[in-house]
Amino acid sequence: MKNEWPLWEVFIRGQHGMSHRHVGSLHAPDAEMAIKNARDVYTRRNEGVSIWVVEARHIAASSPSDKGPLYEPSESKVYRHPTFFDIPDEVGAM
Amino acid sequence: MYAQMIKTAGTGVKSPEEMTEEERKFQARVDANEKIEPKDWMPDDYRATLIRQIGQHAHSEIVGQLPEGNWITRAPTLERKAILLAKVQDEAGHGLYLYCAAETLGVSRDELTEDLLSGKMKYSSIFNYPTLTWADIGAVGWLVDGAAIMNQVPLQRTSFGPYSRAMIRICKEESFHQRQGYDIMMKMARGTEAQKRMAQDAINRLWYPSLMMFGPSDKESVHSGQSMAWRIKINTNDELRQKFVDQTVPQAEYLGLTIPDENLKWNEERGHYDFSEPDWKEFFDVLKGNGPCNTDRLTARQEAWSDGKWVRDAMLAHARKKAAAKVAAE
Numbered sequence A: 001m002k003n004e005w006p007l008w009e010v011f012i013r014g015q016h017g018m019s020h021r022h023v024g025s026l027h028a029p030d031a032e033m034a035i036k037n038a039r040d041v042y043t044r045r046n047e048g049v050s051i052w053v054v055e056a057r058h059i060a061a062s063s064p065s066d067k068g069p070l071y072e073p074s075e076s077k078v079y080r081h082p083t084f085f086d087i088p089d090e091v092g093a094m
Numbered sequence B: 001m002y003a004q005m006i007k008t009a010g011t012g013v014k015s016p017e018e019m020t021e022e023e024r025k026f027q028a029r030v031d032a033n034e035k036i037e038p039k040d041w042m043p044d045d046y047r048a049t050l051i052r053q054i055g056q057h058a059h060s061e062i063v064g065q066l067p068e069g070n071w072i073t074r075a076p077t078l079e080r081k082a083i084l085l086a087k088v089q090d091e092a093g094h095g096l097y098l099y100c101a102a103e104t105l106g107v108s109r110d111e112l113t114e115d116l117l118s119g120k121m122k123y124s125s126i127f128n129y130p131t132l133t134w135a136d137i138g139a140v141g142w143l144v145d146g147a148a149i150m151n152q153v154p155l156q157r158t159s160f161g162p163y164s165r166a167m168i169r170i171c172k173e174e175s176f177h178q179r180q181g182y183d184i185m186m187k188m189a190r191g192t193e194a195q196k197r198m199a200q201d202a203i204n205r206l207w208y209p210s211l212m213m214f215g216p217s218d219k220e221s222v223h224s225g226q227s228m229a230w231r232i233k234i235n236t237n238d239e240l241r242q243k244f245v246d247q248t249v250p251q252a253e254y255l256g257l258t259i260p261d262e263n264l265k266w267n268e269e270r271g272h273y274d275f276s277e278p279d280w281k282e283f284f285d286v287l288k289g290n291g292p293c294n295t296d297r298l299t300a301r302q303e304a305w306s307d308g309k310w311v312r313d314a315m316l317a318h319a320r321k322k323a324a325a326k327v328a329a330e
């Protein structure tokens, strides 16, 4: 059996209450070690207050060739953006 | 550079007519400054070249810990020791970011490590020189990290997404490295006569090896042309070397130290310093394995790998056992 430690993807929540963000990956034998390693590799300068790790093989990803079918439908729906509507200045803040 | 003499796969830049439909689309994306992500279609030669380049860059970060690690236990003060330890730890991090970027291209970490240990893949020539005195630690931070920054800053804009993101992280951390080195040099240069001599000796020995980091001139190289078209190389080696010299000369003057080059002088017309080329014969000799520390460096990596094997295996066995017990309990 190949004895390479599995690959983990690392997500970190920064200081200011934002969502966890993907920062990179690393190898570790298990989740506990992955978090410890992530602390050393990705938060040496106070970059985070919380770490998530997930084994890379558990991540399902959309395929680049689906870009069209997945995202084109939203391109024509400009009314989803507030700037689509002209509201007169007299109405005040909205 | 940290990646030197990377052999670009393929036969050089193709004209649009010579490209397949897929290659044309790919090149158009690169030209439009789009990032290429691991699952996107890419030419095999682009992939192969990037594995070599990012792999060698990663190896350089890892092996680069050795000359500096040499002084951690002998740093002159506790503060200097803590700083050097943090710097060397950063370099380990840089190696890890880059290995992960290379792995997204389909090579495994073990393959990369094995290719380093067998000598199939190289690391930067600079790390085959010894760090003989404490002043060398100053000179390495100032000159070697300084040269690395020259190359890494433009690479933040490289076409391959994971490589670009690794470079952005790395660049954020590099300026600490160069400044701590220059800080050591300032202390030495303003110190006793003996300290000044030590600082001058460090620059005497490390100046030309630092210039070699950029690799020999590649203005005419078809390989570099292709790497530039793919935007995995941004500047020619000569451009970066010139930039490095122009930036470094005034810094040496400020220290009151002399750059060991009789031909060094400001060229008003060019708006750059003229300077002597390093001894390229020495460079190729070091790459072949005949530098002062090649054997030491590779032996240290090989021992770290083989001595650590039981730890890696034991941790994995423990993790598998725990996972099996958890499944059994469910």
Ligand SMILES: [Fe+2]
Residues within 6 Å of the ligand: B061, B090, B091, B094, B170
């Ligand atoms: Fe580095």
Ligand SMILES: [Fe+2]
Residues within 6 Å of the ligand: B091, B145, B148, B174, B177
């Ligand atoms: Fe560095």
